Amino acid sequence: MSSAIDRQVTTFQEQFKRVKDEVSKVIVGYGEIIDGVIMSLLASGHVLLEGVPGLGKTKLVSTLSDVMHLKFSRIQFTPDLMPADITGTNIVQEDAMGKKSLQFQQGPIFSNIVLADEVNRATPKTQSALLEAMEEHSVTVGKTTHKLDSPFFVLATQNPLEMEGTYPLPEAQLDRFILKLKVDYPTIDSLHTILNRTTKVLEPKVDRVLGQGEVLDMRKTVRAVPIARPVQDYAIRIMMATHPRPPYAPAATMKYVRYGSSPRGAQALVIGGKIRALLNNRLHVSCEDIRALAYGALRHRVLLSFEGEAERVDTDTIIKAILEHTPEPS
Amino acid sequence: MSDKEIIIASLRRVERRIRTNRLFTELSFGALLFLALPLLLKLWDLVQPMRGVTVSIIAGIWVLLFAGYVAWRVIQKGTLEQAASSADQQAGLRDELKTAFWFINNPRSSDWVDAQIRRAARGAESMDVNVLYPRTLPRTSYIAGAMVLVFVLLNFVPLPWNHNWLALQAAPAFSLTDKELDLLKQTEELLKKAAQLNQTELTEKLEEIVEQLQEGKIDAQQAAQMLDDIQNQLEEGNLDASSINEGLEEMAQDLAQSDQLEPTAGAMQNRELNLAADELRKLAEKLGMNTPEASKEMQKSLQQAAENTRPGLEELAKMLKEAAENLKNDKQQQAQESLEGAAQQLESLQARIDSQQLKNMASQQIQSLKESLQQRQQQGQMSAKGEKQTGGKGQQAPKGEKPDMDAKGAQPGEAGSEGEPSDEAGQQGQPGAMMPGGAEGTGLMPGGQGGTDAPKEGDATSLDVKLQQEKVEGMQDGGEKPENIEETSKMERSRLDYRNVKSDLSPAQKDLLNQDRIPWEYRPLIKSYFEAIRPTAKKQDK
Numbered sequence: 001m002s003s004a005i006d007r008q009v010t011t012f013q014e015q016f017k018r019v020k021d022e023v024s025k026v027i028v029g030y031g032e033i034i035d036g037v038i039m040s041l042l043a044s045g046h047v048l049l050e051g052v053p054g055l056g057k058t059k060l061v062s063t064l065s066d067v068m069h070l071k072f073s074r075i076q077f078t079p080d081l082m083p084a085d086i087t088g089t090n091i092v093q094e095d096a097m098g099k100k101s102l103q104f105q106q107g108p109i110f111s112n113i114v115l116a117d118e119v120n121r122a123t124p125k126t127q128s129a130l131l132e133a134m135e136e137h138s139v140t141v142g143k144t145t146h147k148l149d150s151p152f153f154v155l156a157t158q159n160p161l162e163m164e165g166t167y168p169l170p171e172a173q174l175d176r177f178i179l180k181l182k183v184d185y186p187t188i189d190s191l192h193t194i195l196n197r198t199t200k201v202l203e204p205k206v207d208r209v210l211g212q213g214e215v216l217d218m219r220k221t222v223r224a225v226p227i228a229r230p231v232q233d234y235a236i237r238i239m240m241a242t243h244p245r246p247p248y249a250p251a252a253t254m255k256y257v258r259y260g261s262s263p264r265g266a267q268a269l270v271i272g273g274k275i276r277a278l279l280n281n282r283l284h285v286s287c288e289d290i291r292a293l294a295y296g297a298l299r300h301r302v303l304l305s306f307e308g309e310a311e312r313v314d315t316d317t318i319i320k321a322i323l324e325h326t327p328e329p330s
Numbered sequence: 331m332s333d334k335e336i337i338i339a340s341l342r343r344v345e346r347r348i349r350t351n352r353l354f355t356e357l358s359f360g361a362l363l364f365l366a367l368p369l370l371l372k373l374w375d376l377v378q379p380m381r382g383v384t385v386s387i388i389a390g391i392w393v394l395l396f397a398g399y400v401a402w403r404v405i406q407k408g409t410l411e412q413a414a415s416s417a418d419q420q421a422g423l424r425d426e427l428k429t430a431f432w433f434i435n436n437p438r439s440s441d442w443v444d445a446q447i448r449r450a451a452r453g454a455e456s457m458d459v460n461v462l463y464p465r466t467l468p469r470t471s472y473i474a475g476a477m478v479l480v481f482v483l484l485n486f487v488p489l490p491w492n493h494n495w496l497a498l499q500a501a502p503a504f505s506l507t508d509k510e511l512d513l514l515k516q517t518e519e520l521l522k523k524a525a526q527l528n529q530t531e532l533t534e535k536l537e538e539i540v541e542q543l544q545e546g547k548i549d550a551q552q553a554a555q556m557l558d559d560i561q562n563q564l565e566e567g568n569l570d571a572s573s574i575n576e577g578l579e580e581m582a583q584d585l586a587q588s589d590q591l592e593p594t595a596g597a598m599q600n601r602e603l604n605l606a607a608d609e610l611r612k613l614a615e616k617l618g619m620n621t622p623e624a625s626k627e628m629q630k631s632l633q634q635a636a637e638n639t640r641p642g643l644e645e646l647a648k649m650l651k652e653a654a655e656n657l658k659n660d661k662q663q664q665a666q667e668s669l670e671g672a673a674q675q676l677e678s679l680q681a682r683i684d685s686q687q688l689k690n691m692a693s694q695q696i697q698s699l700k701e702s703l704q705q706r707q708q709q710g711q712m713s714a715k716g717e718k719q720t721g722g723k724g725q726q727a728p729k730g731e732k733p734d735m736d737a738k739g740a741q742p743g744e745a746g747s748e749g750e751p752s753d754e755a756g757q758q759g760q761p762g763a764m765m766p767g768g769a770e771g772t773g774l775m776p777g778g779q780g781g782t783d784a785p786k787e788g789d790a791t792s793l794d795v796k797l798q799q800e801k802v803e804g805m806q807d808g809g810e811k812p813e814n815i816e817e818t819s820k821m822e823r824s825r826l827d828y829r830n831v832k833s834d835l836s837p838a839q840k841d842l843l844n845q846d847r848i849p850w851e852y853r854p855l856i857k858s859y860f861e862a863i864r865p866t867a868k869k870q871d872k
Contacts, residue, residue, distance in 0.1 A: 231428075
């Protein structure tokens, strides 16, 4: 049995590596972002990518969809985008007999991978339509609920600079993203590689290396990884430390945070920790895994207080303080 | 061995090693802290020697505390969870052992859990405790060792006031100064020499007093009183020195009238009584060879000498008288025996005089010792009083333990005890010396305690001394100093009346300044006032 588990783990690692290698053919210098995106997919979650325009966010997502045998759709969020543009709508169909009936026309959300580009540019009403689908994995139009295919994976992007005329996602909706990844500028070496790859005659092409079934198997493997109570307790204490209440909160939380993470934060830590453990050829989650995921899993779940906003405190600073303040189980 | 057993055995090994290393570190550190106390005490002991009781109590408490600390640290044991956590950290296992141990204690049927435990067991088997937790002596242990070495060396520092605690030595309750020890030794020697006086018990008594003083059974005042008793015993039965001296002088003059007795008389005049006795014996041997005139002359001299009876010379005079009578009666044999008897009396007298000298010297030594003790007692009381007044915390320690303390004997108001006690001339009429009791000269060397007219205490009090005493503590020079008018005026604290301030103005100028002038601005007002109250013409008419 042990060898079967070992094989399972090895397969997981190989498949993960294959996907990553393929994506890395196009996307350069974002190893951690790619890891985070794939991890979110395998954790049955959704990911929010935040970065200035031109850094390859959309390219990353489209490349990921190219690598997998999954149905991909892209929604460009604009202020005039309506919910029906996302979910689909009932349209009048006339059959051969001339009889008219309403028939549901699926929107772009009926895909396995959905790229919600510049998600904060749509109105809250439209955002809600997407976010409901993210959480429920279903769409209700009229009186009919339509199930979405599995895996259903939303990658949303947003631009942190052009905030005018945008509708920032409310906290409750942000909480539905398992990870929020910050896409930063690539390094000089990475830029050289990007230029070398994109300014030649032949652009790199990727192969499809992962199918729908494989993704679902990988998701099962992830959830089988055991986690000991002390490590789980560590994850919970970190999550609890984001709340400005004793006894877990450090001074930074008490001062700058209004609301902390929901239990979804702890879920993200544990499930992400399991994936990371498998990638590191371990059959258990360690505290190090929890710590490594803390920034991505909690930064969008920490709501700053007025003081924190006024002092322009970065939530990563608060998470860093939480990690320093929370002792590992002995 | 199952995977679980392998993991638990490994964790136990790790826990033992962690505990051992922890104990090494903690005990070394504890020893470092605890050793600081005896080391500091030993250093303090070199400055201010401590009594055996004090050292014993401190050492006992120290041993108890250290033993308690060791026991407390030894019974502290770590858990296997802690060992697993530590091993994970040391071996970089990323919580593998911790997770496995938790699943061992909280079993669940999962292939993944079993696989995890199996992996952890493999990792635990390959774990080398000696590599992960090497046995190293902490740096504090070297420091502690060095402190032990320093402590041992301090015990063997060759200083007279150092006491080797390792050899169970400690400072006595009252330690004598070097000077006092010398005095004591000399006194004992003198008393031993005076054994013929059957006063050997005084030596033992003296030793007993010193022993009791050093053990703290008696204080310096009591010791001084006991020494006083010994001194009194020594002075009991003293010879009347002046009477004997005068008697011997007169006898020598009488004997010198005879040619045969002239050497004897000369020896007696020089107070060499043993030599005089020898001369008498020679004379007795040659008695038969004397001419009748010489015998008669000798008989006459002996008869005259025998008539000068003085207290203490009665026996000698009696023997000389017998010799004279036997010579008169031509009893040569009896005359020789009588002369032999007189010679023995002279020798006896010489022995008594010698003993008396020794007793006097011993008495003087005891007197010096007594004064030294009394002086230190007074100093102790004064310092204790001073500390009490100032609320000082210092203890009344036996200051005399420091060898240089007796160099303070010439302070005003204190009993001067300067000068070597064995120097007889120096003792005579020594001013300032406290001579309780014997104001009269005793023995053959009177005047050793005869400074009766000397001032009892210190130097005469002068006005300067008075001012010095009244000087306020903290002032650099005594008494009041002239006030600095300029400075105090600036500070508005001058007590000098402004009229008395010295100025260069002439009396006329001063008068002008002292005039009460009406300010210009008030003049119209005053003028109008007086005009208002000026009597009108009607009033004048009335």
